[in-house]
Amino acid sequence: MDAAENAAPATTTSVAEVFRPPGGEWVRVSPVLARAYRIELAISLGLGVLLVCGGLLLIPDVPRVIPMVIALVALVAFVWIWIVIGRRVTSWGYAERADDLLVTSGILFRRLVIVPYGRMQLVDVTAGPLHRALGITTVQLHTAAATSDARIPGLTPDIAADLRDRLARRGEERSAGL
Structure with a gap:
């Protein structure tokens, strides 16, 4: 056995830490x-x-x-x-980082989706009749991957519009070098 196999990991990461946003708190959706x-x-x-x-x-x-x-x-x-x-609803959250967007959700089965800005193709804002009447929208991110499902429901229209514009701008900046 060599030393690499005997060496204990420097730090252990708990499952809760995997779903924690680096350097900040989750921005929660509207109740x-x-x-x-x-x-x-x-x-x-x-x-x-x-x-x-x-x-x-x-x-x-x-x-x-x-x-x-x-x-x-x-x-x-x-x-x-x-x-x-x-x-x-309280499990939904998102965090913007320098190069990507993190979206988390789920109670029993936790989910963390990380979408690099450079991979985004389309930022979609939707609201059905009930959601419009209640004043909330959903921001949907589309990437080249067919399985990508990064959506943030329950945002007020002003927050959704600001997020849409920021994500579109960051996506254009990151994909400009391709």
């Missing part, structure tokens, strides 16, 4: 994003349960307890997802 996701949840789950239970009640041979069980399960799922939405 209004949780409200938007919760409204979407209430509409989609509410309509789904209403249609399924209403349809089952119209069938004469279906016991009445089945729609009630479905409604109860949906209510439990609704409460659970409501709580998870709040935690998930």
Whole structure:
């Protein structure tokens, strides 16, 4: 055995340190994003349960307890997802560094995406009808990699516009030498 194999690592890195932005804090998204996701949840789950239970009640041979069980399960799922939405929204964050943008998200499965400015091809800002009504947008970064999914939801329009302009400018600066 040589000395390199016996040598202990100089420092050990914890999993939490891997997801910490170097030299700063994460910029968090607006808590209004949780409200938007919760409204979407209430509409989609509410309509789904209403249609399924209403349809089952119209069938004469279906016991009445089945729609009630479905409604109860949906209510439990609704409460659970409501709580998870709040935690998930607080997990979103981004940090700008000199050469790249870091985006983090996730509760159970943490995710860190690092997008070099020179690899960005397009910066997209979107907002659906509900998000526009609540005053939030999503900034999406597109790169040459098909699997790249760097998006930052829940930004106010002024922050999104500033971030879009900064990222586009940095992307042009970095790709100018190619």
